[in-house]
Amino acid sequence: MSAPHGFVRVVRSTVLAAREGLESQVCEVRVGDEIVLVGRLNDGQVVAFGAACPHEMTDLRDATFVDGLVRCPRHNYMYDPRTGANVIPTRVARRENLWKLRPGYLPTHSVEERDGWVCVRATPQPPPAGWDPALEEAPAPGARPSRQRPRRHRTRLTPLP
Numbered sequence: 001m002s003a004p005h006g007f008v009r010v011v012r013s014t015v016l017a018a019r020e021g022l023e024s025q026v027c028e029v030r031v032g033d034e035i036v037l038v039g040r041l042n043d044g045q046v047v048a049f050g051a052a053c054p055h056e057m058t059d060l061r062d063a064t065f066v067d068g069l070v071r072c073p074r075h076n077y078m079y080d081p082r083t084g085a086n087v088i089p090t091r092v093a094r095r096e097n098l099w100k101l102r103p104g105y106l107p108t109h110s111v112e113e114r115d116g117w118v119c120v121r122a123t124p125q126p127p128p129a130g131w132d133p134a135l136e137e138a139p140a141p142g143a144r145p146s147r148q149r150p151r152r153h154r155t156r157l158t159p160l161p
């Protein structure tokens with residue numbers, strides 16, 4: 001049997017064990033001209049994603065799976081490997097600070113398991129719903145909030161008569 005239309009057979013299903021944490025298993029495969037990483041989450045789902053962290057292009061071959069997310073080994077940003085959405089720091093940071101943190105999104109590929117093979121769609125999925133590149137653009141210099149503290153008005157106390 002061959003791979004579904006638009007998919008590429010990359011590795012035997014039995015090669016990928018469901019592991020997370022320090023035991024995570026991330027395998028490098030070739031999909032057309034692109035290097036893609038595949039791994040199996042604890043729930044058994046196989047995921048496929050880009051080999052470089054979108055934050056600062058760190059190699060994700062040493063990434064780990066934590067609670068179904070991909071954790072980059074460099075700054076511990078976490079991405080959902082099903083959609084590519086950044087979870088940490090996006091969920092914990094203030095929206096107005098995302099331009100400094102620049103989490104981006106992790107390119108992902110659809111995966112199907114068929115006849116004992118893991119098959120990865122050749123074309124990446126679209127960016128995750130809700131991803132807004134404008135949030136990661138630096139604000140215009142005049143638009144940045146001032147770091148100066150508001151001046152306090154001193155009240156002179158006049159002695160009581």
Ligand code: FES
Pocket residue numbers: 053054055056057058072073074075076077
């Ligand atoms: S390079 Fe991956 S989190 Fe910073």
